[in-house]
Amino acid sequence: MLSVNYPQGFRVVLPYLWPMALLALAAATGLSAIRLIAAPGFEFYFGPLFYLLAYRWFGLRAGLVTAVATMLPSLWWWGHPMAVLLAIGHILAIDRFSGEDRSLSTVTFFYQLLVGATASLIWLNLPEPLAPEIVLDIAVRRILCETLLAACADLVLLAVLVDTTRGRVRRVRKLGLQQSIEALVSIAVAGAAMLFLLGELNHVNERLELHHEDVVSAVHALPDRNALQSGRTYWLNMHGVDTPMPFMKVASSAMGQAGPSLGCHVFDDGRGDGTGRQSLRYWLDMCYAVPLGAGKIVLVSPHGHVIDLYRSVLHGIAPLMAYLGLAQIGLMMFGASVRRSSRVLSQALLGFGRGYVTTRPTAPFREADRLVGAFIAANNEFVAFERQRVHLMRTVEELRSAIDLRLLSDIRFDAQRGELRYAKIDPTSGRRGASLAVHSGDSAHFQSLAGQSEIMVEFRRGRDQDDQWYLLIARDYDQESDSWRYGCLIRLRTAKAFQTQMRHSARLMELGGMASALSHELRQPLFTISLAAENAQLLMHSGQMDPERMAAKLGRIVEQVERANAIIQRTSSYARTERDERVDMDICQAVRNAVRFMRPVMTERDIDLQIVIPDALPVMSLPRIGIEQIIVNALQNAADSIDTRRENEEDSSIMGAVRVQVEQLDQTIVLNVQDNGAGLDPSIRSNAFNAFCTTKPEGKGTGLGLFVCRQIMDEVGGSIAIADNAQAPGATLTLRFPLAEGG
Amino acid sequence: MHTPNILIVEDDDALRGELVELLRALGAMAIGVPDGTQAMHAWKLQPFDLVLCDYKLRAESGLDVLRALGDLAAAPAAGRCYLMTAHVDLTAAAQRDIASITTGLLHKPIDAKTLRRIVADAAEAVRC
Numbered sequence: 001m002l003s004v005n006y007p008q009g010f011r012v013v014l015p016y017l018w019p020m021a022l023l024a025l026a027a028a029t030g031l032s033a034i035r036l037i038a039a040p041g042f043e044f045y046f047g048p049l050f051y052l053l054a055y056r057w058f059g060l061r062a063g064l065v066t067a068v069a070t071m072l073p074s075l076w077w078w079g080h081p082m083a084v085l086l087a088i089g090h091i092l093a094i095d096r097f098s099g100e101d102r103s104l105s106t107v108t109f110f111y112q113l114l115v116g117a118t119a120s121l122i123w124l125n126l127p128e129p130l131a132p133e134i135v136l137d138i139a140v141r142r143i144l145c146e147t148l149l150a151a152c153a154d155l156v157l158l159a160v161l162v163d164t165t166r167g168r169v170r171r172v173r174k175l176g177l178q179q180s181i182e183a184l185v186s187i188a189v190a191g192a193a194m195l196f197l198l199g200e201l202n203h204v205n206e207r208l209e210l211h212h213e214d215v216v217s218a219v220h221a222l223p224d225r226n227a228l229q230s231g232r233t234y235w236l237n238m239h240g241v242d243t244p245m246p247f248m249k250v251a252s253s254a255m256g257q258a259g260p261s262l263g264c265h266v267f268d269d270g271r272g273d274g275t276g277r278q279s280l281r282y283w284l285d286m287c288y289a290v291p292l293g294a295g296k297i298v299l300v301s302p303h304g305h306v307i308d309l310y311r312s313v314l315h316g317i318a319p320l321m322a323y324l325g326l327a328q329i330g331l332m333m334f335g336a337s338v339r340r341s342s343r344v345l346s347q348a349l350l351g352f353g354r355g356y357v358t359t360r361p362t363a364p365f366r367e368a369d370r371l372v373g374a375f376i377a378a379n380n381e382f383v384a385f386e387r388q389r390v391h392l393m394r395t396v397e398e399l400r401s402a403i404d405l406r407l408l409s410d411i412r413f414d415a416q417r418g419e420l421r422y423a424k425i426d427p428t429s430g431r432r433g434a435s436l437a438v439h440s441g442d443s444a445h446f447q448s449l450a451g452q453s454e455i456m457v458e459f460r461r462g463r464d465q466d467d468q469w470y471l472l473i474a475r476d477y478d479q480e481s482d483s484w485r486y487g488c489l490i491r492l493r494t495a496k497a498f499q500t501q502m503r504h505s506a507r508l509m510e511l512g513g514m515a516s517a518l519s520h521e522l523r524q525p526l527f528t529i530s531l532a533a534e535n536a537q538l539l540m541h542s543g544q545m546d547p548e549r550m551a552a553k554l555g556r557i558v559e560q561v562e563r564a565n566a567i568i569q570r571t572s573s574y575a576r577t578e579r580d581e582r583v584d585m586d587i588c589q590a591v592r593n594a595v596r597f598m599r600p601v602m603t604e605r606d607i608d609l610q611i612v613i614p615d616a617l618p619v620m621s622l623p624r625i626g627i628e629q630i631i632v633n634a635l636q637n638a639a640d641s642i643d644t645r646r647e648n649e650e651d652s653s654i655m656g657a658v659r660v661q662v663e664q665l666d667q668t669i670v671l672n673v674q675d676n677g678a679g680l681d682p683s684i685r686s687n688a689f690n691a692f693c694t695t696k697p698e699g700k701g702t703g704l705g706l707f708v709c710r711q712i713m714d715e716v717g718g719s720i721a722i723a724d725n726a727q728a729p730g731a732t733l734t735l736r737f738p739l740a741e742g743g
Numbered sequence: 744m745h746t747p748n749i750l751i752v753e754d755d756d757a758l759r760g761e762l763v764e765l766l767r768a769l770g771a772m773a774i775g776v777p778d779g780t781q782a783m784h785a786w787k788l789q790p791f792d793l794v795l796c797d798y799k800l801r802a803e804s805g806l807d808v809l810r811a812l813g814d815l816a817a818a819p820a821a822g823r824c825y826l827m828t829a830h831v832d833l834t835a836a837a838q839r840d841i842a843s844i845t846t847g848l849l850h851k852p853i854d855a856k857t858l859r860r861i862v863a864d865a866a867e868a869v870r871c
Contacts, residue, residue: 523829
């Protein structure tokens with residue numbers, strides 16, 4: 001079983017890959033055994049292409065195995081394991097420095113520049129040093145060859161992906177930007193440099209072959225060639241050759257012994273097949289053998305010239321190598337910029353929606369930077385929107401919580417149970433049925449609303465408590481189901497306290513307005529008491545202690561004190577703000593109390609106050625003070641209205657008339673307060689019951705009177721209305737008290 | 744000293760009764776009536792040196808009663824008729840009306856000392 005490290009980092013094991021892997025390895029090894037001599041001194045080998053692909057596709061171990069296998073033939077070619085060792089180092093360097101996004105060619109270039117070239121310098125100078133030009137040429141050859149093969153591997157990897165999880169080969173659909181550019185630049189620059197090097201080396205070869213003929217001609221042209229001493233080294237200067245060439249005249253049979261003294265191990269007399277001339281080593285070890293006749297030859301060493309030629313090649317390739325180096329450095333910097341841009345984009349993407357980005361990260365590339373800027377702007381906009389949404393949600397939630405807002409549908413009032421029934425619409429839990437008990441005092445009001453397309457009603461919860469007030473807004477009445485299709489319910493936390501406060505204010509104002517009436521009420525009994533006391537005192541001082549008369553005086557005093565006390569009681573009850581408990585009462589009694597209270601005011605203003613009340617009415621459970629307050633308020637308004645009419649008509653002789661009438665109509669008790677005043681002011685006709693609505697001069701009216709009256713009537717489940725009289729001047733205030741069922 | 748005749752017009756029976764009794768105790772000839780009609784009737788029977796009239800009677804104004812009595816007496820003299828009231832916030836117009844007709848305005852409750860002074864003054868004055 002073969003374990004394979006997939007480049008993306010996960011490990012897969014596929015049993016059937018065994019034969020495929022072995023077959024591929026054998027094929028790669030076979031192809032790598034081909035040693036292609038492109039030019040004298042330039043040998044192509046394909047090992048790096050295969051082991052780099054093996055590493056990328058199958059992982060480190062596969063890469064190492066393939067590197068050893070494909071580079072083994074170099075042992076036979078060059079007789080040393082340096083190429084194998086460098087290949088292993090190559091794979092390890094790739095594994096260490098080349099990430100998923102970095103190309104093989106860039107790492108390969110720097111590896112060969114630093115490690116491969118250094119190793120070549122050391123290895124080639126052992127056991128004896130070589131000319132530096134030759135060593136550098138070999139190093140350049142290695143750098144170019146391996147970089148080009150790595151770039152080829154990059155191109156293959158850009159196009160082909162081996163899917164080891166499924167055991168198939170497919171086309172790569174998404175190219176890596178950095179990898180692509182590095183591969184293309186490497187293959188372009190390194191390819192160009194290599195082609196130049198090949199051309200130069202071939203040119204060197206041609207020049208050396210031509211050089212042989214020139215050397216033969218030059219030797220034959222020596223004027224004293226026959227006078228040359230055998231075994232002595234002479235120097236041959238030739239046109240076009242910078243370095244003089246050492247030569248020696250020797251016997252043909254002693255050529256082998258004399259050669260090493262000129263640095264020659266191979267002798268070329270121009271008659272061979274020339275196969276050895278394809279090797280760089282050949283030219284370095286070779287001496288030309290020029291026959292002179294008579295068993296003599298001249299050995300000429302071109303070693304210095306060969307070095308000169310390779311130096312010129314090195315001079316030619318050096319700028320290209322520098323260019324390749326700069327390109328690779330540029331690619332590294334480009335790659336770093338790509339990675340940084342990618343990181344910045346990635347951070348922006350991953351941080352989307354997590355909060356405001358105040359410090360804008362900068363991407364090296366303008367295009368990426370623009371994208372990041374746009375993305376951050378979009379992010380901040382989104383975050384602002386999201387925060388607004390959250391804030392709004394919280395506010396809504398707080399509001400919902402504060403006022404207990406409920407969204408309702410199918411709202412219906414169950415008169416029998418005295419319940420408001422509805423379906424509660426909850427954003428989280430959906431729709432569910434619910435009900436709310438309605439205070440008995442508000443039930444009649446609810447019944448009177450049936451059939452209205454839209455209602456807005458304040459009511460109390462429960463049957464026995466009236467602390468909790470609600471506002472119901474319902475719309476779209478459906479006659480068939482006797483319900484409103486939708487609406488909302490709001491808990492009015494402050495309504496009751498607010499109403500109480502307003503009522504208190506209104507009462508205080510009314511009390512202020514009735515100060516004269518109260519004064520009159522109290523001063524009358526006080527005067528009577530003082531007179532009775534004075535008379536009693538005179539009686540005592542006169543010496544006529546008539547007990548009967550004295551008792552009558554004291555009785556009168558007590559009677560007047562009680563009268564004053566009753567007045568005080570009545571007044572103080574108006575000034576109290578505490579709960580106005582319901583009591584069983586007769587509305588007629590409330591009318592009598594209110595009229596007794598207000599009669600002095602009416603008398604003072606020349607207003608005839610008439611009361612029409614039936615002998616008997618059903619007893620009702622009502623807040624006594626509240627009802628009396630309504631009647632007092634109505635009488636006060638009537639008196640004010642009569643005064644207004646007198647002023648308007650500039651006729652103070654108009655006799656005011658107020659009629660208070662109570663009657664029972666079916667299940668309703670109706671109380672009318674009719675006056676012959678100025679009638680309703682058109683400006684307040686539609687909002688007479690609104691708070692702070694008044695036409696009275698400043699300081700005379702709070703505008704709370706009728707508002708409070710309506711609140712009280714709402715509480716008791718009744719209604720209040722005001723309208724101009726149909727046939728006569730003035731207006732009529734109408735209170736309707738529904739009788740409870742069976743009442 | 745002349746014993747003054749005093750007419751009291753007051754709709755509050757208890758008050759009227761006590762006032763009449765006190766004024767009599769102070770030496771005056773006092774008669775009490777509850778309204779303007781009976782006041783006119785009494786005046787026709789005998790003229791009075793002093794009239795004490797309530798400002799707001801049950802169905803009429805004390806001012807109107809005094810005017811009617813004045814008309815009956817042809818020329819009412821100042822210093823012989825008073826209006827009594829329990830109201831404390833009379834309008835300026837009402838006060839002007841009162842001042843034009845009456846000797847003065849007496850605010851209830853009227854103390855005994857004031858009543859003695861009024862009775863004494865009436866005894867000294869000519870009949871109104």
